[in-house]
Amino acid sequence: MTAFASLSALARALFALWALLLCLANIGSAVLSSVRRRFRFAALALLLFLPVYFLWQVIFDLSLSHRGGTAVPLSVALGGIPLIAWLPVFALLTAASAVLFLRNLRYDRTFLTPGTIKLFLDGLPCGVCCWEDSGRVLFSNVCMNRLCAAVTDGPLLNGNQFWEAVSARILTLDGTVWRFSCREMDLDGQRLHEMIASDVTAEYAKTMTLERDRVELARLNEQLRSYYLSIDEVVSRQEVLQAKVNIHDEMNRLMLSTTAADAADEEELDRVFSLWEQNALLLCMEAGSDRDTRAIDSLEQLAAALRLRLVWQGELPEALSERQRSLFFSAAQEAMANAVKHAEAKAVTLSFDESEAALCCRFSNDGKAPPGPVSFTGGLRNLALLAEQQGASVSVSAENGFTLSLCFPKHQPNG
Numbered sequence: 001m002t003a004f005a006s007l008s009a010l011a012r013a014l015f016a017l018w019a020l021l022l023c024l025a026n027i028g029s030a031v032l033s034s035v036r037r038r039f040r041f042a043a044l045a046l047l048l049f050l051p052v053y054f055l056w057q058v059i060f061d062l063s064l065s066h067r068g069g070t071a072v073p074l075s076v077a078l079g080g081i082p083l084i085a086w087l088p089v090f091a092l093l094t095a096a097s098a099v100l101f102l103r104n105l106r107y108d109r110t111f112l113t114p115g116t117i118k119l120f121l122d123g124l125p126c127g128v129c130c131w132e133d134s135g136r137v138l139f140s141n142v143c144m145n146r147l148c149a150a151v152t153d154g155p156l157l158n159g160n161q162f163w164e165a166v167s168a169r170i171l172t173l174d175g176t177v178w179r180f181s182c183r184e185m186d187l188d189g190q191r192l193h194e195m196i197a198s199d200v201t202a203e204y205a206k207t208m209t210l211e212r213d214r215v216e217l218a219r220l221n222e223q224l225r226s227y228y229l230s231i232d233e234v235v236s237r238q239e240v241l242q243a244k245v246n247i248h249d250e251m252n253r254l255m256l257s258t259t260a261a262d263a264a265d266e267e268e269l270d271r272v273f274s275l276w277e278q279n280a281l282l283l284c285m286e287a288g289s290d291r292d293t294r295a296i297d298s299l300e301q302l303a304a305a306l307r308l309r310l311v312w313q314g315e316l317p318e319a320l321s322e323r324q325r326s327l328f329f330s331a332a333q334e335a336m337a338n339a340v341k342h343a344e345a346k347a348v349t350l351s352f353d354e355s356e357a358a359l360c361c362r363f364s365n366d367g368k369a370p371p372g373p374v375s376f377t378g379g380l381r382n383l384a385l386l387a388e389q390q391g392a393s394v395s396v397s398a399e400n401g402f403t404l405s406l407c408f409p410k411h412q413p414n415g
Contacts, residue, residue: 004086005062005079012059018090019056023049025097032104041100048097055089127178127197131159138192147178147197159193166197170204177204217341224337227305231298231333292316295329302333303348306340313351317359324408327386328361331394331406334379335363343367343402360407369398 007015026049033042061075118139121128127144131137135158140148148156150173152165166180182195296316303310320328332350339345345367353360374396376384384394387406397403 002083003080004083005076007083009063009066012063015086015090016056016059016063018094019052019059022052022093022097023056025101026052029097029100029104032107036104036107038104038107041104045100048093048100051089052093052097055093125199127195129156129159129162129195129197131193131195133191133193135160144195144197147173150174159195163193163195170200175201177201221341227302228333228337231302292325295325299329299332299336302336306336308336308340308345309347310336311347311349313349317352317354319354319359320408323390324392327383327390327392328406330386331361331383331404332363334383335365335404337379338404339365339367339402342370356410358407358409360405362403362405364401364403366401369402374398 004012004015026045029045030042030049033039033045058075058078061072062079065076118141121139121141122143124141124143127141127147129137129140129144137156137159140156145156148154148162151171152162156162163180163182169181170177170179172178177200179198179200180195181198182193185192185194300310302308316325316328332348336348339348343365345365347366349362349364349366351362351364353362374380376394380394380396383406387394390408392406392408395405395407397405
């Protein structure tokens with residue numbers, strides 16, 4: 001059988017290269033295991049390194065002896081061993097070194113290590129940084145390093161200085177809005193600082209939109225409030241003006257009729273006096289009718305301004321007194337305003353329910369029901385106080401749509 005020492009120089013060189021690669025593989029395994037604090041695997045890698053290095057040294061001595069040098073007797077003795085014995089040893093060492101090296105490479109994929117944590121944090125879309133009280137940075141991912149370079153035009157070397165640089169807490173960089181937050185934590189008795197930079201571009205845009213909508217809503221509320229305050233004054237002025245016109249026309253006609261009457265004719269005078277009495281009654285009735293008509297017209301105009309559709313289920317009951325009618329129209333305005341502001345309704349239905357005990361006016365809308373119990377604040381509270389002064393009651397119901405009810409009890413003086 002062929003001894004290992006009798007191989008050609010090229011064959012021995014190939015075996016030397018094989019041994020050298022195994023040495024490098026075991027050195028790499030020892031380094032990787034030490035970094036990951038797997039010291040048992042590091043010791044195993046060193047144990048594998050020793051025989052591989054010894055075999056490489058034997059092959060090197062045999063090469064020197066073939067060039068006229070003096071070889072170590074142990075190397076000469078091992079060189080006399082047949083090649084068939086060398087191959088299993090190299091194969092066994094190669095298999096052990098390969099298994100150990102591959103296990104070190106696969107360790108990051110199956111176990112949590114500082115390397116895997118760093119790789120994960122570098123892939124996050126937000127910035128992460130951790131530093132000590134002195135400002136020495138312990139960790140920062142790629143995103144935070146990029147943000148620091150954009151803010152300070154330099155690398156992230158001091159956490160305290162970078163936190164002072166982003167004291168605005170919300171910054172816009174290259175069209176992206178970033179929010180910076182910092183918290184303190186204790187780790188093994190040491191106080192550390194952790195800063196997070198979050199991309200809040202979408203949330204910031206929505207917040208600005210809501211702020212603009214809030215300002216616009218406040219403006220509309222102010223306009224509605226001014227309209228509510230002026231509507232009574234406008235209606236009153238219109239009523240007074242129309243009453244003056246009616247009275248003026250009727251008085252002119254009656255005065256002309258009286259002047260034209262024959263003073264000697266008693267029947268003619270009685271007819272004129274009767275006409276005065278009848279027209280006086282008609283003027284009173286027309287004035288009352290005109291007030292209701294103008295109030296209803298005002299509601300229709302308000303509904304048109306609010307883009308609401310008013311649905312009347314029945315006529316305004318004649319049993320309502322003047323004060324009760326005024327309260328009814330105030331309740332209708334409040335129901336329409338709340339239907340637009342809170343329920344986004346498109347229509348408000350006015351209905352009347354009369355029983356032996358009470359007369360109820362109901363205002364229903366087709367909008368969204370309130371998410372919780374309705375609290376009587378603002379206009380509803382004022383409406384309830386006005387109703388209480390007349391002995392009436394105000395209630396709300398969210399079943400089958402939102403309904404505001406104004407009930408006047410019968411057989412009760414309302415002043």
